[in-house]
Amino acid sequence: MNKVEIKDGVYWVGAIDWNLRDFHGYATPRGTTYNAYIVKDSKTALVDTVKAGFFDELQSRIDAITDPGDIDYVIVNHVEPDHTGSLSRVMEVVPDATVVATRKGAEELPMYYDCDGWEIQTVKTGDTISLGGKTLSFIETPMLHWPDNMVTYIPEDHLLLSNDAFGQHIASSKRYADEDSEILEAAATYYANILMPFSPLITKTLQKIGGMGIEIDMIAPSHGMIWRNSGVGDILDAYRGWSSGKSNDTTIVVYDTMWGSTEKMVSAIAQGIIDAGFEVKVYHLGKSEWSEIIREILEAKIILVGSPTINNGMFPSVGGFLTYLRGLRPKGKVGSAFGSYGWAGGAVKAIAGELEKTGVTVVDPLSVKFVPSTDDLAACAELAEKVVDAAEMQER
Ligand SMILES: Cc1cc2nc3c(=O)[nH]c(=O)nc-3n(C[C@H](O)[C@H](O)[C@H](O)COP(=O)(O)O)c2cc1C
Structure with a gap:
């Protein structure tokens, strides 16, 4: 299996759900992906997992990159089961890994899974974990779209691992947004059906992230395609427009x-x-x-x-x-x-x-x-x- 390296030492290890047609009532005629990422440095992190039933695909993609036993951290940006459904299986393979989540995430995880024996580290905006040369920097995004949500930023790579934000339900053998002609329509469908209720908060969060002065040249969400080059500006502009009610x-x-x-x-x-x-x-x-x-x-x-x-x-x-x-x-x-x-x-x-x-x-x-x-x-x-x-x- 080929490795999908999106940045030096950062790999896509997600699963492609070609046959999903209904995502809690949201029609998904093109299926979806559950995106997870391996960040490999002196230490190794797995950022998000995949829906239950897709663990084997996740594992074989990880196997192509590293010994799964090398994973030191499992980052849970969001507890919803499409991202954590394989977490228990992952923890069976790496029982000594540290699970990283927001305080709300740490509260929600035991309601879904038997977390006995897991080391769970809670983080808040501004907290960081060093993997060696790379840093995982966390930004809480509460109610976008659950109380537990956060995003993970890697400053050395200018890479935002944005979880549900900026996602789209598209199953594809391509990984990048600029490789799909219907990408903005798919992103709009996602925004409208999942994020629209939180538009005022999204406007504020975009301003907050803008005010942090962080440089972003790639946004890798947990569903669909990855935004790079001019696509980053395109999707940020689109989110600014949608959240402000531009019509x-x-x-x-x-x-x-x-x-x-x-x-x-x-x-x-x-x-x-x-x-x-x-x-x-x-x-x-x-x-x-x-x-x-x-x-x-x-x-x-x-x-x-x-x-x-x-x-x-x-x-x-x-x-x-x-x-x-x-x-x-x-x-x-x-x-x-x-x-x-x-x-x-x-x-x-x-x-x-x-x-x-x-x-x-x-x-x-x-x-x-x-x-x-x-x-x-x-x-x-x-x-x-x-x-x-x-x-x-x-x-x-
Ligand atoms: C099963 C059924 C129940 C109806 N109930 C009402 C009603 O409670 N009050 C009313 O004013 N009209 C009622 N109507 C009449 C319809 O509103 C009317 O036929 C209307 O023109 C139907 O519009 P449509 O052709 O767009 O379906 C009912 C019609 C049917 C078939």
């Missing part, structure tokens, strides 16, 4: 329908949006991957949600999607609710309420009785115009 003149319309009336409203609204000069993207919630819709919402100014009334409320797919969206806390969006009903209605009011709780500025929700008439379709076009006006006003 495009785009409208995302999501909906479901039983008998097509709400869908007729969608067509009229979408045309109204185009006529008002915004781009529009339309998603039927029963036929689209929610994680991709969320990626589109990340950079959109407007979100419109449509549902027929069923049993006094909204369609279940719409309810599920709105619950997911609310947890992700998108920032600065304008939106509205629309839909068809038969007698007393209920869906549109409920959607508008959910959007408000999500922090969306809601403009004139629109309900139509059964099949939309010509006047109703004109009202749909008018709604489109109003939301575009509101988004433009908000921008000023």
